Amino acid sequence: MTDIPQPEQVLDPDALEQVLAGPGDRFRHDYLEVRGLRVEFDGFVAVDGVDLTVTQGDLRFLIGPNGAGKTTIVDAITGLARASGSVRFGGVELLGKASHRVARAGVGRTFQTASVFDELSVLQNLDIAAGSRRKARTLLRRRSAVPEVVEQALETVGLTALRDAPAGVLAHGQKQWLEIGMLLVQDSRLLLLDEPVAGMSHAEREQTGLLLQRIGAQRTVVVVEHDMEFLRSFASSVTVLHQGRVLSEGTVAQVQADPRVVEVYLGSGRKER
Amino acid sequence: MDALFSQLFAGLSLGSVLLLAALGLALTFGQMGVINMAHGEFMMAGAYTAYVVQSLIADAGVSLLVSLVVGFLVGGLLGLVLEVTLVSRMYRRPLDTLLVTWGVALVLQQAARDIFGAPNVDVRAPAWLSGAVELFGLGVPRTRLFILLVAVVCVTALALVLKLTPLGRRIRATVQNRDLAETSGISTRATDRLTFFVGSGIAGVAGVALTLLGSIGPTLGTAYIVDAFLVVVAGGIGQLKGTVIAAFSLGLLQATFEYSTTASIAKVLLFVVIVAFLQVRPQGLVSLRTRSLA
Amino acid sequence: MSPAGTAERRGGAVGRLLTGERVRTLAGFAVAAVALFGVAPALLSDFRLGLLAKFCCLAMVAVGIGLAWGRGGMLTLGQGVYFGLGGYLMAMHLKLADAGPGGVPDFMLLYGDGTVPGWWEPLRSPVVTVVAIVLVPVALASALGFAVFTRRVRGAYFAILSQALAAAFAILLVGQQKVTGGTNGLNGFRSFFGYDLADPVNKEMLYLIAAGTLLAMVAIVRLLMRSRFGELLVAVRDQENRVRFLGYDPAAVKVVAYAVAAAFAGIGGALFVPIVGIISPADVGVVPSIGFLVGVAIGGRATLLGPVLGALAVSWAQTSLSEQFPSFWTYFQGALFIVVVAFLPGGLASLGGVRRRWRAGRAERDDVPDEVPARAAQAPTTPSETVTSGSTP
Numbered sequence: 001m002t003d004i005p006q007p008e009q010v011l012d013p014d015a016l017e018q019v020l021a022g023p024g025d026r027f028r029h030d031y032l033e034v035r036g037l038r039v040e041f042d043g044f045v046a047v048d049g050v051d052l053t054v055t056q057g058d059l060r061f062l063i064g065p066n067g068a069g070k071t072t073i074v075d076a077i078t079g080l081a082r083a084s085g086s087v088r089f090g091g092v093e094l095l096g097k098a099s100h101r102v103a104r105a106g107v108g109r110t111f112q113t114a115s116v117f118d119e120l121s122v123l124q125n126l127d128i129a130a131g132s133r134r135k136a137r138t139l140l141r142r143r144s145a146v147p148e149v150v151e152q153a154l155e156t157v158g159l160t161a162l163r164d165a166p167a168g169v170l171a172h173g174q175k176q177w178l179e180i181g182m183l184l185v186q187d188s189r190l191l192l193l194d195e196p197v198a199g200m201s202h203a204e205r206e207q208t209g210l211l212l213q214r215i216g217a218q219r220t221v222v223v224v225e226h227d228m229e230f231l232r233s234f235a236s237s238v239t240v241l242h243q244g245r246v247l248s249e250g251t252v253a254q255v256q257a258d259p260r261v262v263e264v265y266l267g268s269g270r271k272e273r
Numbered sequence: 274m275d276a277l278f279s280q281l282f283a284g285l286s287l288g289s290v291l292l293l294a295a296l297g298l299a300l301t302f303g304q305m306g307v308i309n310m311a312h313g314e315f316m317m318a319g320a321y322t323a324y325v326v327q328s329l330i331a332d333a334g335v336s337l338l339v340s341l342v343v344g345f346l347v348g349g350l351l352g353l354v355l356e357v358t359l360v361s362r363m364y365r366r367p368l369d370t371l372l373v374t375w376g377v378a379l380v381l382q383q384a385a386r387d388i389f390g391a392p393n394v395d396v397r398a399p400a401w402l403s404g405a406v407e408l409f410g411l412g413v414p415r416t417r418l419f420i421l422l423v424a425v426v427c428v429t430a431l432a433l434v435l436k437l438t439p440l441g442r443r444i445r446a447t448v449q450n451r452d453l454a455e456t457s458g459i460s461t462r463a464t465d466r467l468t469f470f471v472g473s474g475i476a477g478v479a480g481v482a483l484t485l486l487g488s489i490g491p492t493l494g495t496a497y498i499v500d501a502f503l504v505v506v507a508g509g510i511g512q513l514k515g516t517v518i519a520a521f522s523l524g525l526l527q528a529t530f531e532y533s534t535t536a537s538i539a540k541v542l543l544f545v546v547i548v549a550f551l552q553v554r555p556q557g558l559v560s561l562r563t564r565s566l567a
Numbered sequence: 568m569s570p571a572g573t574a575e576r577r578g579g580a581v582g583r584l585l586t587g588e589r590v591r592t593l594a595g596f597a598v599a600a601v602a603l604f605g606v607a608p609a610l611l612s613d614f615r616l617g618l619l620a621k622f623c624c625l626a627m628v629a630v631g632i633g634l635a636w637g638r639g640g641m642l643t644l645g646q647g648v649y650f651g652l653g654g655y656l657m658a659m660h661l662k663l664a665d666a667g668p669g670g671v672p673d674f675m676l677l678y679g680d681g682t683v684p685g686w687w688e689p690l691r692s693p694v695v696t697v698v699a700i701v702l703v704p705v706a707l708a709s710a711l712g713f714a715v716f717t718r719r720v721r722g723a724y725f726a727i728l729s730q731a732l733a734a735a736f737a738i739l740l741v742g743q744q745k746v747t748g749g750t751n752g753l754n755g756f757r758s759f760f761g762y763d764l765a766d767p768v769n770k771e772m773l774y775l776i777a778a779g780t781l782l783a784m785v786a787i788v789r790l791l792m793r794s795r796f797g798e799l800l801v802a803v804r805d806q807e808n809r810v811r812f813l814g815y816d817p818a819a820v821k822v823v824a825y826a827v828a829a830a831f832a833g834i835g836g837a838l839f840v841p842i843v844g845i846i847s848p849a850d851v852g853v854v855p856s857i858g859f860l861v862g863v864a865i866g867g868r869a870t871l872l873g874p875v876l877g878a879l880a881v882s883w884a885q886t887s888l889s890e891q892f893p894s895f896w897t898y899f900q901g902a903l904f905i906v907v908v909a910f911l912p913g914g915l916a917s918l919g920g921v922r923r924r925w926r927a928g929r930a931e932r933d934d935v936p937d938e939v940p941a942r943a944a945q946a947p948t949t950p951s952e953t954v955t956s957g958s959t960p
Contacts, residue, residue, distance in 0.1 A: 362909065372908040376901040383897035499734040538736070538744060541736075552714060
């Protein structure tokens with residue numbers, strides 16, 4: 001794993017502690033509880049009775065072949081896809097809420113394709129993410145000072161030097177990091193990351209994985225990922241989905257030993273990376 | 274009972290006009306996502322085509338039938354030129370396409386004014402379309418029936434083309450997944466051009482049909498374009514079925530509103546109904562559901 | 568890493584610009600004020616000054632469109648409606664004021680039954696009128712905005728709906744001739760809040776009011792653009808869903824910008840009426856509504872001054888060209904739409920930017936080789952990803 005020479009450390013996990021030690025309840029023990037989740041698109045059942053429990057301190061990976069329903073689950077939790085069943089986080093039912101209310105309930109997500117605000121600077125991106133609870137009066141004023149939490153997030157995701165650059169010029173990996181930084185300043189308690197290391201170099205993956213582990217210790221983190229090597233290095237638990245259902249769940253070793261998983265996923269001639 | 278029938282027919286008739294105006298848009302806007310504000314001017318071009326053809330062919334009946342064909346070609350060619358010169362550069366900027374095609378519309382209108390003069394002109398209807406037929410004890414103008422017929426024929430033909438022909442398959446493939454279609458060996462550029470040709474051609478046919486309803490002028494298109502777009506929006510993107518239902522529903526609604534209030538209030542009510550309807554179904558009546566973020 | 572180096576250089580440049588920019592802005596406003604309040608009244612004839620006043624009213628609509636469309640991405644094809652609401656409200660008040668207390672406006676005696684409808688009555692009060700000129704457009708824009716934006720109707724759909732609103736509004740005005748004057752509209756005003764409209768002094772006063780209002784609007788938009796709200800508006804324009812998942816309601820953000828644009832258009836319409844002396848359906852329908860966009864597009868939709876300057880320039884060109892070559896003007900307007908929007912979407916304001924970027928690009932190409940591959944890396948690099956994004960339901 002360390003055969004590639006490690007480049008200079010870009011991400012700064014130490015600054016993370018200050019971001020996470022944001023206002024209030026850092027010791028609250030939230031967990032995500034999904035029960036009987038079902039999503040249907042015009043008669044096609046994309047997610048069929050999925051149960052899922054993810055606690056704080058767990059870095060959960062969702063894997064599965066194409067069409068298994070991984071992203072759809074994230075969409076359902078965040079109010080983008082209409083679903084039935086129950087999704088509770090910190091005791092709050094999320095299904096049926098509008099997306100922005102789900103976000104205000106402490107749920108943050110990223111997308112498969114990094115979606116940052118290209119025309120705004122890195123700083124502005126983070127400032128917007130930090131501000132959904134701002135009053136209208138504050139919004140109508142200019143930013144007088146950079147919020148502390150934004151400074152720390154910049155350090156954490158290694159973008160301090162690029163703070164005034166438009167987000168559009170960032171490299172792909174940097175955009176992914178910026179998105180993670182936005183989730184941090186947003187003060188999300190539940191982070192849903194859709195392929196956060198897609199397109200990253202090996203070294204970048206390592207750093208991202210370590211960062212996610214640190215975040216996962218204090219937040220509830222769910223990662224949708226294809227990269228098996230990344231998964232083996234950093235997942236603390238794995239849920240394997242197949243055709244909209246949970247096929248297997250457990251530690252990496254348990255899942256890998258599961259014959260059903262080997263059959264539908266790993267054994268189907270799929271090339272590992 | 275008579276009032277009901279006459280209203281029903283007024284609605285159907287209005288619906289068929291809306292359908293003719295919207296059908297080409299359903300193809301260019303619905304299938305390709307191009308907002309062509311010059312679509313109304315293609316209709317206007319079709320109408321003037323009928324006027325020109327009539328000055329060449331004395332027999333009103335023959336000239337009407339010839340015009341339907343020539344009108345299709347004129348509208349289609351205008352559309353083709355527009356697609357090749359401007360629209361093709363702007364597939365990723367739909368709102369800008371709207372403004373550019375509006376500019377084209379202004380130019381075409383003024384050109385018509387300079388060529389044919391600002392006052393309206395008339396196209397004679399053939400003798401076999403004059404008068405009315407008795408239907409359910411109701412005098413129904415033959416011209417209205419003819420337009421209904423033209424609308425039905427156009428929809429049927431278009432639906433068959435989309436469903437059965439290789440062109441139709443190519444169009445549907447391109448709409449559903451442009452990249453995949455491209456890699457499967459479909460020339461999406463050629464498909465776009467053909468789609469635009471057919472959609473604009475239908476506008477030309479619609480224009481020819483409209484000459485039966487009254488005199489025609491350079492601003493003929495502007496009168497229909499807004500309603501036509503509303504039909505496509507209410508009907509939903511990507512499926513002809515929605516456009517057909519929406520056209521006749523809006524036609525019937527407007528006829529009903531006009532019956533119970535005045536024409537101008539009816540327009541406002543219709544707008545309110547559409548906004549209210551979009552509250553329930555923002556994607557329109559019939560929609561292909563996709564997962565795309567946008 | 569050289570991107571970091573670039574950013575530092577850029578950061579420093581931005582820092583210098585900020586201070587320089589503040590001075591420049593103040594200077595800009597000062598120059599504009601001197602030009603509008605000092606130079607123009609001194610140099611222009613009464614007739615020309617009246618034209619300039621009219622252009623200012625039209626430019627107010629453009630300022631609002633710049634905010635809603637340029638910054639907020641809402642292509643509104645129906646600003647004529649709000650312009651018309653403000654205009655007709657003002658015109659109704661002026662007609663009632665001319666008719667005297669309890670009097671009936673002349674056109675109502677002509678087309679109607681000689682009585683003033685109940686909903687006209689409150690407009691006898693100047694205060695109610697001024698309040699209504701702002702509030703009625705804002706109320707309609709907010710209602711429509713909430714209805715469509717919360718249901719995520721946007722882009723082309725919103726454009727078409729706003730255009731349909733303009734069409735319906737114009738048809739309604741024509742149809743209700745007894746209370747709106749129909750195609751003729753409302754005209755023949757004699758006084759403006761007690762001041763004689765025939766008096767050149769009062770005409771100049773109207774011009775000063777219009778110019779001052781326009782300047783104030785530009786200042787307001789400048790504040791909005793630089794506030795956090797302005798950043799949020801751009802964010803909503805570019806990635807609406809992303810904003811939603813950050814906990815904001817994008818609909819609310821858009822409604823605010825749309826309502827401000829409506830208020831500006833309403834005020835513009837209200838001042839247009841005493842200055843031009845007439846408001847009719849021809850000023851508010853589909854065609855004039857899109858016409859408002861030409862100047863905005865030419866000047867540069869997303870910039871602060873682009874919409875104002877563009878609108879002033881286009882109005883001036885229209886007046887001078889269409890008098891001499893009426894048919895030529897339509898061709899010219901059409902060509903402007905085509906050329907500017909298709910080939911210069913940033914408007915004339917982007918010309919300077921294009922040149923600057925080109926020059927900067929040439930200078931930086933050598934020392935920032937990895938900026939280009941960095942952008943290219945956006946393309947998916949995992950072989951499975953292209954398939955995943957398309958086929959997972």
